[in-house]
Amino acid sequence: MPYSARKADYPMIRKNQNLLIACTGALMIFYGLILPSFLHDWSVLIASNIQVSIMEHDSGLLLITSFIYIAKYMLTFFLIYFGSMLILQPLHTKLRTVIWSFVYIGTVLLALTIYNQIYLEYFTYLGYFLTIGIMIFLLQYIPKRKYFYFIFSIILFLVLLAIQWMQLIPALTGFGIGANDLAASIKIADSYLTGNNLFNTLATVFFSVFLTIAIIVTLLIHLFNKQIDTLRKFQVQGEVLQETRSALVDSKVHEEVNMLVHDLKTPLVTVEGLISLIQMKMQAKNNHSLKSYVNRIDSSISKMKDMISEILHDQMKQQISVKELLEYVTSHLNMDEQPIELIIDLDENLPCIMVNKIRFSRAVSNILENAINSFDGKAGYIHITVKSIDTRILIRIQDNGPGIDSAHLKEIWKEGFSTRNSSGLGLSFVKRVVENHQGTIDMKSIPGNHTQLNIRLPISKAGENTDEHYHINS
Numbered sequence: 001m002p003y004s005a006r007k008a009d010y011p012m013i014r015k016n017q018n019l020l021i022a023c024t025g026a027l028m029i030f031y032g033l034i035l036p037s038f039l040h041d042w043s044v045l046i047a048s049n050i051q052v053s054i055m056e057h058d059s060g061l062l063l064i065t066s067f068i069y070i071a072k073y074m075l076t077f078f079l080i081y082f083g084s085m086l087i088l089q090p091l092h093t094k095l096r097t098v099i100w101s102f103v104y105i106g107t108v109l110l111a112l113t114i115y116n117q118i119y120l121e122y123f124t125y126l127g128y129f130l131t132i133g134i135m136i137f138l139l140q141y142i143p144k145r146k147y148f149y150f151i152f153s154i155i156l157f158l159v160l161l162a163i164q165w166m167q168l169i170p171a172l173t174g175f176g177i178g179a180n181d182l183a184a185s186i187k188i189a190d191s192y193l194t195g196n197n198l199f200n201t202l203a204t205v206f207f208s209v210f211l212t213i214a215i216i217v218t219l220l221i222h223l224f225n226k227q228i229d230t231l232r233k234f235q236v237q238g239e240v241l242q243e244t245r246s247a248l249v250d251s252k253v254h255e256e257v258n259m260l261v262h263d264l265k266t267p268l269v270t271v272e273g274l275i276s277l278i279q280m281k282m283q284a285k286n287n288h289s290l291k292s293y294v295n296r297i298d299s300s301i302s303k304m305k306d307m308i309s310e311i312l313h314d315q316m317k318q319q320i321s322v323k324e325l326l327e328y329v330t331s332h333l334n335m336d337e338q339p340i341e342l343i344i345d346l347d348e349n350l351p352c353i354m355v356n357k358i359r360f361s362r363a364v365s366n367i368l369e370n371a372i373n374s375f376d377g378k379a380g381y382i383h384i385t386v387k388s389i390d391t392r393i394l395i396r397i398q399d400n401g402p403g404i405d406s407a408h409l410k411e412i413w414k415e416g417f418s419t420r421n422s423s424g425l426g427l428s429f430v431k432r433v434v435e436n437h438q439g440t441i442d443m444k445s446i447p448g449n450h451t452q453l454n455i456r457l458p459i460s461k462a463g464e465n466t467d468e469h470y471h472i473n474s
Contacts (some may be wrong), residue, residue, distance in 0.1 A: 014379070018090035025086025029111050032079030036119055042072045046182055050189050059193045062186065063202070069182055070164045077160055080115070081131065082153060084108045101136045108132055124176040131163045138214065141222035145339060145377055151221060158214035165206040170196040235334065239369065242362070243429050272301050317437075319352045319460045322386050322393060328357065329364045333372075339379040340372060347387040354460040355437055363433040367397055367453060370427075374401040374451075388459070395455040403447035412443065 036043075049065040052058065084107040091100060112128050115121075135156060142151055167178035170187045178187060190199045275298050323346055330342065371382050385396040404412065413431050434441045438458050445451040 022087050025083040028079045028083030032076050035076050050185050054189050080111045105132050121180040123180045126176050134159050138218045141218050143225040158210050162207050162210035165203045168199050168203040171200050317354050317356050321352050322350050329361050341381040343383040345385045352460040353457050363430040371399040392456045398452040400450050403451050404445040
């Protein structure tokens with residue numbers, strides 16, 4: 001995980017990003033409004049081809065002309081619709097969906113009204129409303145995560161293709177569809193050449209195909225996103241099971257099991273010593289079968305010692321640098337497709353701490369995963385600051401998520417308490433782990449602003465015993 005700049009710069013960076021997105025949207029709308037001026041030759045070509053197709057009774061040329069018509073208005077309207085979304089996207093997390101939808105409708109209609117006033121092409125607002133309505137409906141199923149803009153642009157492209165072909169369906173002219181000059185001219189020419197059979201058939205087919213593709217692509221993306229969410233829920237459930245196991249580690253029953261396992265070391269050492277004596281006495285004899293049996297017994301004893309070491313490992317501590325500990329934690333974090341920035345600031349020349357690497361890493365991971373889950377897919381930051389204060393190391397974890405209600409701050413450390421329908425073992429486990437390391441932990445939170453969690457650990461003293469795990473035979 002890369003080390004980043006100071007957290008104080010993050011709100012300003014986020015603000016600048018939003019401003020850049022909004023400016024890009026405004027620029028796209030501007031280009032959409034002036035683009036027809038640069039495509040005047042296309043309009044002349046379309047009008048000329050319509051006349052030629054009528055004079056030469058060439059329905060093929062008329063069909064080619066319709067593709068030029070579609071391309072011309074696709075470019076223009078794509079810039080306007082997509083630009084409007086970019087302008088308003090930074091407000092999507094601040095406004096309710098319904099309010100944002102109305103603001104989006106107003107922004108698009110304002111831009112299109114200006115377009116109609118400039119070029120006097122007399123596009124009916126029915127087509128505009130239909131396009132906006134379809135996009136707002138499909139927008140509910142597009143995940144607000146990475147690649148959102150790319151996915152939105154593809155869906156918008158397909159919907160605009162469908163609507164532009166709908167403008168060329170002669171049967172819909174009576175409903176005000178396709179009343180602008182070029183579309184009306186193409187349909188009049190089609191009426192003269194084929195009695196409207198060509199475009200009633202082809203335009204309807206193209207409209208249906210592109211709209212269906214847009215809906216199918218949106219649904220597939222939605223289902224894929226739901227599957228990812230389901231997998232994440234399974235992962236969370238697995239973590240809850242792991243936390244439950246960690247809670248069991250701290251129970252009285254497990255303490256007794258640990259004592260029993262520890263006592264097993266003595267008979268194992270005795271058996272291992274006797275096996276060594278047997279092997280020495282058998283060296284003079286050439287009994288391969290017995291040697292094989294003894295070697296297998298010795299191998300089994302070694303495996304049992306390793307198993308005992310694993311069980312006792314939960315109680316072992318070692319000197320470790322804070323940087324190494326955080327690198328180990330972040331390497332196991334799942335932040336794929338999460339629009340969250342993880343910022344880590346470490347003071348220089350930090351002293352080491354004495355911790356059980358496995359258990360303490362699990363506790364820190366638990367805190368970070370809770371913070372990540374609190375964003376519910378929205379953008380934000382998690383900032384980890386580590387500094388040395390007197391004889392202790394301060395690990396401060398702060399995020400700009402939704403925060404925790406003040407009424408819950410005293411309850412969150414209790415086993416079984418949860419605000420997210422989980423087992424409620426997470427923070428109680430974290431508190432036990434920190435306190436087992438002679439540390440303290442506290443939390444401050446402002447709902448809708450931030451949550452800050454402070455862990456204070458004693459600095460490791462020179463000469464402390466480390467890695468008892470490697471001295472099982474002592």
